[in-house]
Amino acid sequence: MGEQDTIPTWEPGVKQLAPNVYAYIQSRATWFWNNAGFIVGAEYVIVIDSLATVGLTEEFRDEIRNITDKPVRYLINTHHHGDHIWANHVFSGATIISHSYCRREATETPMMDPGLLNAVFTEFDFGGIAVTPADITFDSRLTLHVDGREVRLIHLGPGHTAGDLLVHLPEEGIVFPGDLIFLYSTPLGMEGSFAGWLKNLDTVAAMDSRIYVPGHGPVCDVEGLNQCRDYLLLVLREAKERYGKGMTPDEAARDIPLGPFRQWPDRERILANVERLWREFRGEDPTTSKLDLAEVFMRMAAMAQAGEL
Template sequence: MTSQSWTYAKGLHDLGHGSWAWLQPDGGWGWSNAGLIVDGDQSLLVDTLFDARLTAAMLDAMSDATGLSGDDIGTVVNTHANGDHTHGNGLCRHAEIIASEASAKEMAEVDAAMLHTMMTAAPNLGPSGKYLLDIFGNFDFANVAERAPTRTFTGELGLRIGDKPVSLIEVGPAHTAGDVLVHLPEDRIVYTGDILFIDGTPIMWAGPVGNWIAACDKILAMDVEAIVPGHGPITDKAGVRKVQTYLRYIDHEARKRFEAGLSVRDAAHDIALGDYASWIDSERIAVNVDTLYREYRGDTSPPNIVALFSLMAELKR
């Protein structure tokens, strides 16, 4: 079965074996994917969505397909800390919520209230504010259902959902501090979270880039036929290789400009995107270059988020 077997349409897609993918085109900022695994009377939800309204609609569709409501979900796994994968956790009131230890720490540091405050201020922030409204204006950060992880792990964690083995594999820091893959070895399915953006530009908040490239290698070594990315259409190993090639290309191009003494801003403007220019959200190169520059310097301080969104707005214009 190839990735062409699935259409990229909004809603629930049956992967077989009691597994589903929830897709949200166009896969851009905030339009994330999720998944559901059911065996017998046990269930696992891979990620929730950016606000309560979107998550409730997803859970309603999953209930129509399986008879399981949000209150029936036994386990939620958050693949990483970003709100578009966590802000509906609270609609699964009785679930054990599992995340990597690093992700749980990140979730506590950046909550929906901060996003709501930022968006409230956006109309007064000029071009940067317009950019924020363009990318996040469809989401309601005043109406979320946040719920922190109740169980954390590092490395790998094996679960059973009914008779189905599920392996949680920590591959971060990469996209974020604590990225996790959800692998169903017997069913040849993997949910990757934001280790994969398909037909969209990956964004490297954490790095190092070598960890992200290695995470792609880990997926490529799996015997899988359905690969559900964090954003974009269901893919195959060719899609994984494209993401990996982008990461290697940006690393190579950023390193040249770093060694030539260019600033992050100048490098982000200067790097030719070529085939990658057709991927949505190409302005994320600003974040990727900044993260790579900090890696090259050995700088472990957090990124200047305000400055990076300003630079992305500039590149988008």
């Protein structure tokens, strides 16, 4: 069986999920290709996440304009990663909402150099990216009331990052979980908590929704959530065993059999995941015990290039 045989293809673009609720889906689920969404109310639009570059986000904004000319009043950031926030300013005039940790990370961590990003990720143009932090932050829950319906923003504790929020539309049975769900895209846990992420996915599954819009990958039902959960469980279990044997993260990353997830793109993320897990096993807090991301990125890239995984 070929490498790609278990990775389906899917239709990119705007996908209507329910009356006035849309996902914006990328055809790829590799580095910097992330999904977004929007909700059209009677008077205004709520957007969920911007994209990695100004150009991609302008295309997204134009797609929204094809459906409605109502103004974007709120822009929700599911977490602080650049692919979800760096082009917030394309929605100028929108009030930005995030978890308080997301805002803190966005403002306190120096932004990656666009020139360097252009050199490494040559398919993108990172010119003009900027950090536009949230105007409104919260720590646990915040509910927007839109035409009598609830749009619930919920933080479940550290998961993919320490400041994730998910958007839950209880009446429609739809969840925008941000990067709490990666599907056909290797989950990246370098800044959060694996134990927390798994617990959070159980909480999301218990919301009994029909539709999930992963941060990366195609729209799915609970089966997609479970696939992401299976990756996290596998990595947690296999890493723990190797941590117990005294392996280094590099040794463990090369040694862990990824099974079916070997075919998901960017499998070198296992290294960042194992680096995080070694800290988690030592009982370190992800908000204070951080990885040197640039250094880990270089090692991941070297590992991928050398075909070591």
